[in-house]
Amino acid sequence: MRQYLLKSILQIVPVLFLISIIVFVLVYVTGDPVSLMLSDTATDEDREILIAALGLDQPMHIQYFRFLGNMLQGDFGTSFRYDMPALPIVLERLPATFELAIAAMIVATVISIPLGILSATKRNSFLDIFVSGASVLGKAMPHFWLGIMLILLFAVEWKTLPVSGRGSWDHLILPAFTLGTGIAAEMTRLIRSSMLEILGQDYIRTARSKGLIETIVVYKHALRNSLIPVVTIMALQTSTLIGGTLITETIFSWPGMGQLIIQAVNTRDMAIVQAAVFVVAFLVIVSNILADILYRVLDPRIKYN
């Protein structure tokens, strides 16, 4: 186990390295942070001084190595909008984003597990057709539009839930559903097809031949096996989930990392963007490793080697 973990952690290194290149190139190509930082009255001389101070007159690879060196110390530069180091600003926003992402996953799980199981066990029934239809619709709907429609109904028409902000449970409901619906649609489809496959396995027939009640056959013998691929695939969706928070947070003015990123992108606050891209990538990679570990926990056949 420890060896396996060590190996996975070592595998992160080249990926993070590549990401650092991608992030660096993105900003290098942006070219001109200087004009953004200077006021309109600045002289050419001020400009030269700033360029030299930032090291922008150096060749590209030198700039990259300095960027890498700073990055390894957690220094992504200073946000000119906040006039503070970028990384702490990004990290400060993480709890809000986690809260939203976890709530969305809970919404998705609570919807998709029972629906996926029911539509697999009652295959081709009215319910199955309805669930399949709903999950296709859930995938086809842009979630920012769903968010707007939810605001329209629950906040504007019926005035039951707040439009934006973070604080009470009420604030969490609409964003969590907005973000969770698409995931629920995907998960329901996965659980259904996984469940259908498992229900055709020999060991399910064995379980039935033992005279077990159907609830145990489905919820113990079939579900546990069906969830193995589902959990893995869903954990691999972290990247999509975080991507979804960008827009959801913007629509609902949720004070998380997503909203911060959109603001930073709009104001070209590249230090924040760099730090955020890196934090996101790191989270995604870590969650992929967690997915792998979870997979091994759920499936006793897999050994660490």
Added chain:
Amino acid sequence: MEANLLEVKHLQTHFKTEDGVVPSVNGVSFSVAKGETLAIVGESGCGKSVTSLSIMGLVAPPGEVVGGEIWLEGQNLLALSKKELRKLRGNKLSMIFQEPMTSLNPVFTIGNQLGEVFRQHRQMDKKEARAHSVEMLEHVGIPNAEKIVDSFPHQLSGGMRQRVMIAMALACNPALLIADEPTTALDVTIQAQILELLKKLNKEFQTGVILITHDLGVVAEMADRVVVMYAGEVVEQADVFSLFAEPKHPYTKGLLGSLPKLDENREELDSIPGSVPNPLDMPDGCAFHPRCPAATEECKQNKPQLQEVALNHLARCFYA
């Protein structure tokens, strides 16, 4: 006839496919006495496995039992509710399957899966179920049962897994055990051990056994009586000695002809030419006539009935 343990009468199980109805089991009748071992023999696709699943009430859609009666100790299984039938399964009526590698759930321990039977049918708690599981594992000749009970299926060999399956099937001391090709997937040496075990347990518990197989060697070793099936129907039925000594149906003769004998040295085994007919396009007359070396005009026109051709020996052939 004496009161039989199991009496199957005119069983019909059909599969409704997109291309039409497949009569996998078409009017099959046979019986099993207490403590008797009945072998059902035939090529794959002849309906022998579907027959056994029909008895268990485990035919999966699109298959459906559409006619007949199945009497087990005076109860018609086809008239029982799903719940009543479920209570019999794993209890009075149990089954072991061909594939020990895939028939156990990979994510639960042996003890968990074996204990389930006791918990379901004997209302035992976890601790009792575990104790009984260990006992059962020892019974089927698993060494180190205390340890095996906590292992996962993938940690055991095929033979061991089949022993676990047998332990599971015999856990509640069933009146009838159906063994569907129990040794086909195993090595030859393991095969012999498993057959020996089944024989021993059959004597010990006086369990009626239906042994489904395509292996006539296994039949000779194990069975008291034999039912030969072809294309969803019984074509011959006799006690094992008469069947091997005087097979009446050309199909049975063909099957026996393809069995090598130790005391002869033949270049080629007689195999039956042709293959099992397409169930959606059954030949007229006798289902076997296209492959039968002795087929006549009559065989092409009319369908022979199963008739007694000698004492307690039935065959479905005009010329038997």
Added chain:
Amino acid sequence: MSLPLESQTAQAGSVGQAVKKPGQLRRLARMLLKSKTGTIGLLIVIVVVFMAVFASAIAPHDPAKTQAAQRLKPPMWMEGGSPANPLGTDNLGRDVLSRIIYGSQVSLMVGVCAVAVAGAIGVVLGLVSGYFGGIVDNLIMRTVDSFLAIPNILFMLVILTVLGPSLTTLILVLGFTNWVKYARIIRGEVLSVKERDFVRAARTVGASDGRIIFTHILPNVISSFIVVSTLSVATTIIAEASLSFLGLGIQPPTVSWGGMLSDGRQYLATSWWVATFPGVAITITVLGIMFLGDWLRDILDPRMKARAK
């Protein structure tokens, strides 16, 4: 990498490639009609393509024409609405229906072109990675991993900020961030096709790498390519709408559904229709393409069907 070459007697090219028969088109049409969702999908796609091509002929109004007096008029079936603007008007008095009709142009154009770019990059890298293996494969797959670790939308936002939004950049950016899917799928297919007898046989008789790729491997991966592409058009349309919604995609005065949604959001409290209808248009279009893609998968790839059911 060494390959077992026991299949020297296998005939090259005798297996694996479906032969086109004259009746095949009719057979496909019959299969399409048999699948209800496939038929619906195709109809939706035809309607949207028709809308995009003949926008100027069917749109009742100029999509850019503002009418101060006609601001935020509701759809025709509501009080205050008029048949002149069947789906109402937006905050500048522009006709919502006409804008939706014109918006289909951008959605389809971006969807199809971006998928073409992504497909081109992904197929080439996937083929190279799967076929040659080794260091090349490793390098490409690690790059894929890195791309997968950054959410697409974030990636696109950053590039668009750097390059500035325009139609061409948008297509390139969407293409550049979505090739990963192709690379992985094509690589997987190549790995499995590569070991089949007819490819081994071709190699044994000394066919060049290029020839093997083009005559043996490419035809075998084409069906996965078509299926993935169709479904990608759907997701790309959503991505384009998201970017336009965030103001980083299509810029006014070009009409896009995402941009319309973004405009409409400000007037949600009073005029629900401005934000609602573009979303309906996106959803229906994406649904149609997804139905069509699912149907294509069912007929082109029986293995994928078995997995999906």
